[in-house]
Amino acid sequence: MRDSTNEVLRAIATNGPVSRAQLARDLGLSGPTLTQATKYLFDRGLISEVKQSPSTGGRPATLLGLVANAGQVLGIKLADNHAVGVCVNLQSEILWSFEEPFSSRGEDAIKELIALLKKQSRKIKGQLLGIGIGIPGVVSPIDSGTADSAMLGWNNVNVGKRISDALNTPVLLENDVNTLAIAESLYGHGRDVSNFLTITLGRGIGMGLVINGELYAGSYxxxxxxxxxxxxxxxxxxxxxxxCLETVASSPAILDAAIAAGYLPKSASMAQLWALARKDKKIADELFTEPAERLGIALANVINVFGPELIFISGEGVEGWDLWEKHFKKALASHVVATMNKFDIEVDPWDDAKWALGATAIVLQASLSRNHRSNASSTEVKNRLRIAAKIDSHAS
Ligand SMILES: [Zn+2]
Structure with missing residues (x-):
């Protein structure tokens, strides 16, 4: 696919049905170039015309939209004791979701994962473009699929290649916080924002950085x-x-402090901790003031370096956000440089399926992005998208 064609496909995929005039304006394309690009996409069954009546009445406008079922993608988020996944079409509409027990520390963890993914992939009608996997840990590089994760008990495990070989499908791995950040930038509130941070609170504390509209991946x-x-x-x-910040502000760190102080029994859960702290303000202050302040100061340091417009706070720990908010905001405000104190904060409720949706976004992004990190798996995803389109146009 030529560059302008890919640009057009990306614009339609991320913005939904759009008029030709709007596309030409947004992408700065001439009439003939746009016509050539849309013809290429029509011929391959990737886009179709959509009639949409304007809200002001009058003639319906003809818009260009994606043919949703030209390809499908599986996304999965792994935890140490279960896996949550979704299957989406090209418009990122969830066709079905699933949750399966999965023991990452078991001897045959990867075999178990392969069996689980095989079962799901058998349900797919049409072309499977690829599988995206979100991992709570470090993945390097994205397509060799080697993962290190203290949470899963994985040390240098070659997940991607084993699954890719077993299922004969491109597999893209990414840190799970990054999959959330990508999903926000493609489909969420981050769509209209060039620079934002996604923070996750819970068993660990993570951050995804989107800088100039792209996920910032560092060199290492x-x-x-x-x-x-x-x-x-x-x-x-x-x-x-x-x-480290996690030793002060992660869920286990706060829970350990509550148990050590004798407020809760050894086997207590975070839900019990939140309930106790909401009932007793003195305990709440004792347990949450320092974590909230340390989180606020640490985040202020990052904001002072990157100057983001928006901060998303998510993760299973945000269920207790009411206990953090006051001290967090005070510490944040007193450490952010005045000229940068213009960002919004959005607290996203915890949603396992959203992380899995994020994992599909890394595969869709590989097929649609302008300058994603180019590699063998993402090229294969692109090829499959083209094959899928051909199959689809013959079928229709
Ligand atoms: Zn550490």
Missing amino acids: GAGEFGHVNALAAGVKCECGKFG
Whole structure:
């Protein structure tokens, strides 16, 4: 696909049905170039005309939209004891979702994952473009699919290649916080924002950085927000360093503090902790003030460097956000440079399926993005999109 054709496909895929005039304006394309690009996409069954009546009445406008079922993508988010997934079409509409038990620390974890994905892929009618997998850990690089994850108990595990070989399908792996950030930038509130941060609170603390509309990946990974230093003389972290933000502000750190203080029994859950803190303001202050302040200061440091417009806060820990908010906002405001104190904060309720949707977004992005990190798997996804389109245009 030539560049302008890909641009047109990307614009239609991410913005929904759009008029030819709007496309030409947005992309700065001449009439003939646009006609050539749309003809290429029509011929391959990737786009179709959609009639839409204007709200003001009058003649319906003819818009260009994506042929949703020209391809399908599986996305899955892994946790240590279960996997949550979705199957979407090209318009990112969820066709079905699933949740399966999965033990990442089991001897045959990858075999188990392959069986699970095979079962789901058998349900797909038409072309499977690829599988996106969100991992709570470090993936490098995205298409070799090697994963390190303390949470899953994985050390240098070659997940991507094994699954790709077994299912004969492109597999793209990404850090799960990054999959959320990509989903926000393609389909969520981040669509109209060039620079934003996604933070996740919970068992770990993560960050996805979208800079100039693209996920910032660093050279050796990025967004290890849980491991910025929060206390000079802190306790040892899972990563081996001392005083990391996670040792103060992760869910297990706060729960451990509550248990050590004798407020809760050893087997207590976060839900019990939140319930207790909501009932007793003194305990709430004792347990949540420092984590909230440390999180606010750490985030202020990042904001001062990147100057984002928007901050998303998500993860299973946001169920207790009411206990963080006041102290967090105060610490944040007192450490952000005045000229940069213009960002909005949105707290997204916890939603496992959204992370899985994010995992499909890395595959869709590989097929639609202008300048994604180019590699063998994403090229294969693109090829499949073309094959899918051909099949679709013959069938219709
Ligand atoms: Zn650490």
